[in-house]
Amino acid sequence: MKKYIGLSIIVLLIFMAGSIHAFEIKAVWAHPGDLGKNEADVKAFFELLEKCHINLVFPLVKGSGGAIFWHSRKFPEAIHPDYKDFDMLGAAVKYARQYNIKIHPWLCDFTESKNSAAFRTHPEWAQLNPQGGYTSDEKLGGGRPYNPIWMCPVRRPGYVDQWLIPMFEEIVREYDVDGIHHDYVRYPGDVAPDSYCFCDVCLEHYMTYNHFAYTNRPDDRIGLKIVLPRKESNWINDLTLKPADWETMLRAEKALYLLEGKSVNRNDLDYYFYTTRCDAITSFVKEVTDRCRVINPAVEVSAAVFINPMRSARHIGQRWTDFTPWVDILAPMNYRSHFQGGFEDYLAYLMDYVKMQMKWAGKNSVLCPGITGFYIYREEREPWEKALKLLESKGNAAASGDLSRIMRKNIAYLERFSKSRAGELSKVYDAFCVGTVTGGEMVKAIRAVLSDPPQGFFPETKFLRTIKTVKKSGAKGIVIFSAGILSRNKLWHVLETCFIR
Ligand SMILES: [Zn+2]
Numbered sequence: 260m261k262k263y264i265g266l267s268i269i270v271l272l273i274f275m276a277g278s279i280h281a282f283e284i285k286a287v288w289a290h291p292g293d294l295g296k297n298e299a300d301v302k303a304f305f306e307l308l309e310k311c312h313i314n315l316v317f318p319l320v321k322g323s324g325g326a327i328f329w330h331s332r333k334f335p336e337a338i339h340p341d342y343k344d345f346d347m348l349g350a351a352v353k354y355a356r357q358y359n360i361k362i363h364p365w366l367c368d369f370t371e372s373k374n375s376a377a378f379r380t381h382p383e384w385a386q387l388n389p390q391g392g393y394t395s396d397e398k399l400g401g402g403r404p405y406n407p408i409w410m411c412p413v414r415r416p417g418y419v420d421q422w423l424i425p426m427f428e429e430i431v432r433e434y435d436v437d438g439i440h441h442d443y444v445r446y447p448g449d450v451a452p453d454s455y456c457f458c459d460v461c462l463e464h465y466m467t468y469n470h471f472a473y474t475n476r477p478d479d480r481i482g483l484k485i486v487l488p489r490k491e492s493n494w495i496n497d498l499t500l501k502p503a504d505w506e507t508m509l510r511a512e513k514a515l516y517l518l519e520g521k522s523v524n525r526n527d528l529d530y531y532f533y534t535t536r537c538d539a540i541t542s543f544v545k546e547v548t549d550r551c552r553v554i555n556p557a558v559e560v561s562a563a564v565f566i567n568p569m570r571s572a573r574h575i576g577q578r579w580t581d582f583t584p585w586v587d588i589l590a591p592m593n594y595r596s597h598f599q600g601g602f603e604d605y606l607a608y609l610m611d612y613v614k615m616q617m618k619w620a621g622k623n624s625v626l627c628p629g630i631t632g633f634y635i636y637r638e639e640r641e642p643w644e645k646a647l648k649l650l651e652s653k654g655n656a657a658a659s660g661d662l663s664r665i666m667r668k669n670i671a672y673l674e675r676f677s678k679s680r681a682g683e684l685s686k687v688y689d690a691f692c693v694g695t696v697t698g699g700e701m702v703k704a705i706r707a708v709l710s711d712p713p714q715g716f717f718p719e720t721k722f723l724r725t726i727k728t729v730k731k732s733g734a735k736g737i738v739i740f741s742a743g744i745l746s747r748n749k750l751w752h753v754l755e756t757c758f759i760r
Pocket residue numbers: 385386387411412413414456457458459460461462
């Protein structure tokens with residue numbers, strides 16, 4: 260009996276390992292900090308990728324703040340100051356070739372920032388809300404500032420044709436890349452998802468794109484003609500939806516009309532608003548692919564997208580089911596942070612979603628679910644974050660409250676993986692309790708544990724189970740966010756064993 264159990268465990272192990280082997284695409288998102296600032300750093304990074312059987316890398320070359328990480332001839336003013344003397348993309352491409360790893364430079368498409376080159380020279384390219392404000396005027400929960408400035412996808416000449424597409428073209432022309440990678444290929448959603456874009460160009464675009472008036476008879480205003488008994492069926496006889504006083508309406512009034520106006524029987528004009536936004540993003544995706552393939556017909560296109568194309572169509576203008584003719588690899592960011600419940604719930608939801616996402620992606624695009632080795636460790640991080648919160652809100656006074664119970668547990672947990680690290684932290688905490696170490700120093704000591712935890716602190720089994728769930732769902736590839744998190748959370752070795760080529 261024992262022998263059979265042993266045998267079946269071996270068979271099971273072979274089966275499980277084999278299932279991981281079958282991933283065709285094993286990709287990772289990487290930030291400039293992961294690649295480094297010189298040739299030797301970049302070489303070491305690619306050695307690590309090779310060792311962990313990664314066969315596709317998305318190195319960030321345009322950050323969400325607008326800075327770029329290649330030696331652009333066309334946009335030298337946008338190059339990140341730390342990379343003026345080192346062409347990170349150039350080195351990445353060189354070692355990608357050497358180590359036989361595909362490379363798709365990763366661009367945050369529509370975001371810039373207050374001090375970015377694009378926004379400084381062309382503030383008129385930015386998206387506007389109904390009050391005429393930028394996204395950077397929005398506040399997040401608790402009044403925290405929101406830094407990104409989202410640029411308008413519709414205005415021409417504007418950000419798309421003067422800045423973004425020329426950037427993609429330059430990368431494909433000047434560097435031996437295998438593809439390009441879209442991120443932030445959408446409208447803002449984390450702030451005010453219904454508030455953009457109401458710039459002057461977009462306001463007119465909603466009218467013309469949806470044919471809300473006749474362009475050759477602009478003064479004709481045609482109302483609803485009811486000839487059929489069901490009111491909603493009377494859409495069939497064309498009517499104009501551009502208000503007679505459109506020209507004199509304020510931006511906020513026009514926005515309100517687009518979001519809450521009525522076409523036939525219900526307040527359904529927002530349908531046109533959301534559809535127009537989706538189409539603007541899709542047409543951008545198509546244009547990038549078309550223009551890049553003029554330069555290199557073999558260039559691949561990949562995109563990081565939200566988990567549900569129907570929901571993202573409504574909230575961020577990203578109906579990625581429409582991207583499939585122009586995008587080879589779709590990478591929905593199936594991070595645990597986008598799901599509710601515990602870790603086991605997450606695995607169940609992940610399995611369900613990946614199956615559906617493969618249907619959404621269809622036959623044109625390869626679905627490569629994105630996962631991260633960060634949010635899966637909510638349970639492990641929580642007690643430490645609780646301690647940080649107490650320290651940040653109460654300072655030195657935290658010593659006499661709940662903190663001692665939490666810290667005793669935290670130190671005991673840390674001890675399981677590193678006696679010396681637990682000993683150090685325990686000393687700092689004792690000193691904090693007697694007042695010889697400040698709250699600020701205590702915060703630093705806790706942060707040091709989270710930013711450089713000992714091996715095992717973030718259990719690799721959770722990461723492995725997440726990867727296996729993606730595989731079991733039937734996906735052909737997987738993308739990991741991110742290289743930096745893999746390093747920080749000590750998880751690379753998991754890929755080394757489960758991503759064997
Ligand atoms: Zn606009």
